[in-house]
Amino acid sequence: MKADEANQCGKCGLCLTSCPVYKATREETTAPRAKIHLIKNFAHDTLPASDRMQKKLQCCLMCGTCTNMCPGGVQHDILFMRMRQEMGSRQGRSKEVKAAGAILPKENRLRLVSKAARLGASSLAQRIIGRMRIGNIPIENFPMPNARPFRDQVPEIIEPSGRPVGTVVYFTGCATNHIFERTGHASVKVLTRMGYRVILPKNQGCCGLPLFFHGDIKQAEDTILANIDVLQAVSCDAILVDCATCGSALGHAYPQLMTELDLPDRPARRLAEKVWDIGEFVFRHFDQLAPHLDPGKNKETVTYHLPCHLKNHGQEKTMVENLLKELPHVDYQKTGDWDSCCGGGGFFFNEYPEISKKIVDSKIKNAVNTGAQSWATGCPGCRVQLSGNLPQKGMMDVCHPMEIIVRGLKQTAKTDE
Incomplete structure (x- = not known):
């Protein structure tokens, strides 16, 4: 570890005002600047690696908010990632990271695990498992995996009904492919209705960011390099993601990660220039969607949670919220904490359940108070965290913004599947 970048920290404390973990605990040792201080002392050989140090470094949601607002330009997320890798090699990795x-x-x-999880979600298995939890979330509140991977359900190239206005690549990530098929079908329907040819490369894989952020860099290297090769090979106007983490990976982290791996970053930078969150893309091209929306549809009350990775690495944080406001069938109700972290953070909700629960409970209370029927968010991890912690299962439909849009589309002569 080098101390050069850690030395940029001026200890101003601005990161404390934005860090969701610090705001929940009010403990200096959980603050970003405290972690930077640990890294600096470790790099100068004045502090040895220990289980306690590793635990302090792991107590972070890796949301990127501290990096995004740091006046000193400290790349907290990259420094934390490097240090987690160092700690993992010295102290060992958690069972969650290993898995x-x-x-x-x-x-x-992934296919085998999805099948096993689907079997585990059966009624018989639920009776055997009972009230087991992962973190604070009861097993029964986790979403049912897809019966078949989403990309197996659709062609690799999907044409619109009329002449294409453009071509987009749809990067589905792990979650849509194996859990949230409804999001995948909704995204394809919206894009083709807007006139886009949609390409879903069969050989795309996990974005790799969860592994990188937890310090397991080498394990993710092959799949990340494969994604860059696969996506670079397709001629398109844009590469769209329905997951904020995938968007952060492809559009922000990949070029930095190539540097970490001592590999050329130019292909990753060319790729990053084309990456868009699908909600932001649809808003930017709303004129192509508007004619297909039915103003006669019954109003649906909707609130919105902005994922941290979209807030910090997207085009502009209000774009998806503004998209929801434009939909004629939506009665949008905003919460005061619409853009604050939900406390999920990869494995954080399982490793630090008390902190995670404290963060998410206030968001749930505010969302429920809006009277919303649906809670839209563009991050699969946030969906699991928010829906899994609801006081009553299914009391709100926690879903992707594309699923909200689909409910407002006009019917076509050909029945939509």
Whole structure:
């Protein structure tokens, strides 16, 4: 570890005002600047690696908010990632990180795990499992995996009904492919109705960011390089993601990660220039969607949660919220904490359940008070955290913004599937 970048920290404390973990605990040791201080002392050999140090460094949502607002330009997320890698090699990695490293980069293993999870979600298994929890979330509140991977359900190239206005690549990530098929179908329907040819490369894989952020860099290297090759090979106007984490990976982290791996970053930078969150893309091209929306549809009350990775690495944080406001069938109700972290953070909700619960409970209270029927968010991890912690299962439809849009589309002569 080098101390050069850590030395940029001026200890001003601005990161404390934005860090969701610090705001929940009010403990200086959980603050970003405290972690930077640990890293600096470790780099200068004045502080040895220890289990306690590793635990302090892991107590972070890796949301990127501190990096985004730091006046000193400290790249907290990159420094934390490097240090987690160092701690993992010295102290060992958690069972969650080990499991993710064994599964996420391998599509065949993801398929097996999805089948096993689907079997585990059966009524018989639920009676056996009972009230088991992962973190604070009851097993029964986790979403049912897709019966088949989403990309197996659709063609690799999907044409619009009329002449294409453009071509987009749809990067589905792990979650849509194996859990949230409804999001995938909604996204394809919206894009083709807008006139876009949609390409879903079959060989795309996990974005790799969860592994990188938890310090398991080498495990993610192959799948990230494969994604860059696959996506670079397709001629398109834009590469769209329905997951804020995937968007942060492809559009922000990949060029930095190439540097970490001592690899050329130019292909990753060319790729990043084309990456858009699908909600932001649809808003930017709303004139192509508007004619297909039915103003006669019954109003649906909707609130919105802005994922941290979209807030910090997207085009502009109000774009998806403004998209929801433009929909004629939506009665949008904003919460005061619409853009604050939900406390999910990869494995954080399981590793630090008390802090995670404190963060999410206030968001749920505010969302419920809006009277919303649906809670839209563009991050699969946030969906699991928000829906899994609701006081009553299913009391709100926690869904992707594309699913909200689909409910307002006009019917076509050909029945939509």
